[in-house]
Amino acid sequence: MGRVVQKPSEIFDRDDEWNELVRFARLPQGGATLGVVSGRRRQGKTFLLDALVQAGGGFMFTATESSEADALRQYGQALGDHLGEATPLRFVDWDEAIIRTMSMARRGPMPVVIDEFPFLARASPALPSIIQRALDPAGQRSNTQVRLLLCGSALSFMGGLLSGTAPLRGRAGLELVVRTLDYRAAAQFWDIDDPRTALLVNAILGGTPAYRHEFTQDDSPAGPDDFDDWVVRAVLNPARPLFREARYLLAEEPDIRDPALYHSVLAAIADGRTRRGEIANFLGRQPSDLAHALGVLEDAGLVVREEDAFKSNRGVYRTAEPLLTFYHAVMRPAWGDLERTGRARQVWPRLQRTFLTKVVGPHFETICRSWARWEADPALFGGYPTRVAAGIVNDPAARTQHEVDVAVFGRDDQDREELLAIGEAKWNETVGTGHLQRLAHIRTLLNGRNDIRADRCRLLLFSGGGFTDDLLAMAAADPGIQLIDLARLYT
Structure with a gap:
């Protein structure tokens, strides 16, 4: 050469x-x-x-x-x-x-x-x-x-x-x-400048290059106002290759010999049943019955198991391919209607709520974690992030649990792990001081534990719908509070 x-x-x-x-x-x-x-x-x-x-x-x-x-x-x-x-x-x-x-x-x-x-x-x-x-x-x-x-x-x-x-x-x-394109590279690949539109497209198709050229013939949303029309004409259209692609993804895997079982597992995860016991209950099986199926899906790169941020022996399963989540949460329940050419335009409006809650919301949280791990300036956390995950924090006094969407860990001068930041991600609502107070309460709970060093923990608030004026004022006066909107995620 x-x-x-x-x-x-x-x-x-x-x-x-x-x-x-x-x-x-x-x-x-x-x-x-x-x-x-x-x-x-x-x-x-x-x-x-x-x-x-x-x-x-x-x-x-x-x-x-x-x-x-x-x-x-x-x-x-x-x-x-x-x-x-x-x-x-x-x-x-x-x-x-x-x-x-x-x-x-x-x-x-x-x-x-x-x-x-x-x-x-x-x-x-x-x-x-x-x-x-x-x-x-x-x-x-x-x-x-x-x-x-x-x-x-x-x-x-x-x-x-x-x-x-x-x-x-x-x-x-x-x-x-050769991995899928990350969310920023995917936006460039699709020539989408608007961050909201870019994230919505990414929540459906992820970063698979072929889905733009071969599968949509370079049909990309022209902007926010064109997104719904694009979904109808390019994704939910039975005459387009993307319509059945999620089904073919499983059929192409040689180790998957019982597609019905694997589709059911993926449907459970798309429905928010992310722990093995929850998936088993959804399928009417014992948790031990799913060890092989979950292992095969992991080996095929279609599912990932993520450890809980605060408890290493507790983890959740997430779908690695966004199109599979979209298919199982949105398309599969309405498959009979969608298969009839011309029906997608009438069906899509009633599917949008499910799309936002079960597809976009979880995907937004995943992107926020990715941003914290790979894209954010380490100075924002006061240290270099070595691990980012989601987790559950117990609140014994209130007899409840709190979900933390983003937990950022680093190493101190003695090479001990410490919690640098915790964050909450809300896709479709305006984030205000109530969300901040909740995070501050969780930080107090974590500070009271002996197994976690959280004395320098900062607070992160991610939003796809903006922030209230009083929260903006508080963040401007306190560098320990960081507000991350869509523009910041994509810049």
């Missing part, structure tokens, strides 16, 4: 990912090297790798679900075309195919990409071992400079490639995860 490899202009963001791929593809040392690229579907992995191969004169093969014999035939055809052979290459087995592949880069580093690698490995379980043998210094590795990149969307499988006693453990010089 050339001295400087510029990222193609059509690739949005992904600077770090591109630089890592280029660095790997240009490694100057002799011998073959291995890299693993993973990430959920539709994040642009193939787009990135194809651009890398084009820039480096390499070879890329995208596998399909097929038998071992058919996969070898397809691979031989593709490799033969790349090498300019008059007839397709014929391989007896993968051992022969990998040896031939490794012989390509005798004169310098060359990227070789096998995309959708899980399809091949499931049909040919010995393939990782074959690749491991080809990477061994005693084998082909010393005679070639192939930069082999294995790519896949099955996160549990890709993670297992390099773990435990797997054949390829310790062999990879790159382990790259």
Whole structure:
């Protein structure tokens, strides 16, 4: 590859990912090297790798679900075309195919990409071992400079490639995860300048790049007044690909063999049942019955378990893909009506309240935590945030519990954890002194505990609907009170 490899202009963001791929593809040392690229579907992995191969004169093969014999035939055809052979290459087995592949880069580093690698490995379980043998210094590795990149969307499988006693453990010089765009990058990608509109779109579609181009044909809300019309024409329209996408997300995961159960689990989480016991009650099952299903959803990157900020053995489950939350909270209950073309415009008004309470509200809280962890100036908290989470605080005197939407932790000079700030997030209401008093009361409760250092704890109030004048005046006079609106979240 050339001295400087510029990222193609059509690739949005992904600077770090591109630089890592280029660095790997240009490694100057002799011998073959291995890299693993993973990430959920539709994040642009193939787009990135194809651009890398084009820039480096390499070879890329995208596998399909097929038998071992058919996969070898397809691979031989593709490799033969790349090498300019008059007839397709014929391989007896993968051992022969990998040896031939490794012989390509005798004169310098060359990227070789096998995309959708899980399809091949499931049909040919010995393939990782074959690749491991080809990477061994005693084998082909010393005679070639192939930069082999294995790519896949099955996160549990890709993670297992390099773990435990797997054949390829310790062999990879790159382990790259292509994640969804964060909420700020997503707003830029969608060309949305209005923060409120940007957050509403993000609450439905998250940061998956393909949902803008391939799934909506670049149909983006023109502004706040166009948002409802956009939902009707682009998301709830049965003629558009987004309409059934949430159902396909589960169908595409190879480890999910009982979609009805997994959809029910996701529906429970979307309904606000975020603890395992609550999910089990929603489904009429025992909590122990859900261990496997929740584990599979976590491995697939569709659900995350978040520890309670104030009690490590207590946690909640949240959906990692906003579209799944939107589908289960909003679309699924009205599916019969929405499937009929032209009905969405009549149905959407009665779904909006659910959308705001069960979709936007929780998503706003997630974005507030993300802002506190990654975007906010550490000076705002009086220290660098090392952990941000939500949690429950017991109030024994009042015999109740208080939810804390944002709890920011850091480390003091003795490297002990301390609570830097607690915050409350309200999407669709004006935040006033009553909210501040509630936070101050929670801080007092936390100060009374022996297991938490909260003597420097500041108070954060997030709002999508603005702040009262008296609260604005109090915050202006006290740096220990911080007010964060939508403009601040997106600036």
